[in-house]
Amino acid sequence: MKKINFASDNYAGVHPEVMQAICAANKGPAVAYGGDDATEAAIQQFKHHLGNHAEAFFVFNGTGANVSALCAMTQSHEAVICAEKAHIQVDECGAPEKIAGCKLLLVPATHGKITVEGIQAQLQRMGDQHYVQARVISISQSTEYGTVYTLDELRELSAFAKTHGLYLHMDGARIANAAASLQTDLKTIIEVAGVDVLSFGGTKNGMMMGEAVIFLNPLLAKSFLYIRKQNMQLASKMRFISAQFQVLLSNDLWLNNAHHANAMAQHMAQGLRKINSIHITQPVDANAIFAIMPTTLIEKLHTRYHFHVWDERLSEVRLMTSFDTKKEEIDAFVRDAAQ
């Protein structure tokens, strides 16, 4: 029997409209390396959503987006302040250190969110030639724990970054889920947070593959064409990434997909909260549920469902929903867990 996916939104397939767009882009030749019409149209879509000054560059994957963004934001003696469990710290195999050549300064995070107090503690010895110089704050929206920074929290981080001359990078692998959760548009999130560079996720929101690096601070974009190429993130047949973004952003597909994934997470959380032996550990703001459950239950559920054990010590699992999660799949999971 095929297992049902609650492991990751990366397990999900491609949204049918996105697949159609890929097929439609497959009509004969087109200019390579981003000189094609679909790429220009997708760049314009990003301007529509994020403001005319937004400069979009398409890349293959999220790690490539984050690392390339950090390459553009730091020099070799500079550091990035981020959450101790940020994707750039725990899930990119040291690529920021190897490729961007920058040190990561880690901040403890409650429910995946960092605070001004935490950042302040890492902001040391500025101007001291012996000490690495903090240059960037990197936050994930939504976070690795499925939580979402509120607009007030973003405002506070932004004010702090500006006061201390730090850039703000947002890992928006799931920014669509954050926008759906906050019931606001993408531009509001970016403006309130004072984002300089955004890694914009497509893969987890219904695309086959592809992410974008968006510069809201045009000075930082100056060398990005070359950085992207050096980082091996320049797609020759770029139109097939661009066409996916075009369809995702040209109507509300991006938002509808995210709304659905978030709603499914709420439905799952509601069901699991009724089961005494299961304890939900993080606020469910977006499309992930973290829960502690007995190991025997995890073993049994693993025979029918894909999901990750997040923290073996705590017996904590991560359940994730996506644009194609079905309500019946969740109902079956909750029923099996209850039994």
Ligand SMILES: Cc1ncc(COP(=O)(O)O)c(C=O)c1O
């Ligand atoms: C917060 C976050 N950022 C970035 C990524 C993108 O990573 P990848 O390089 O696998 O596309 C992920 C993927 O799981 C993620 O969860």
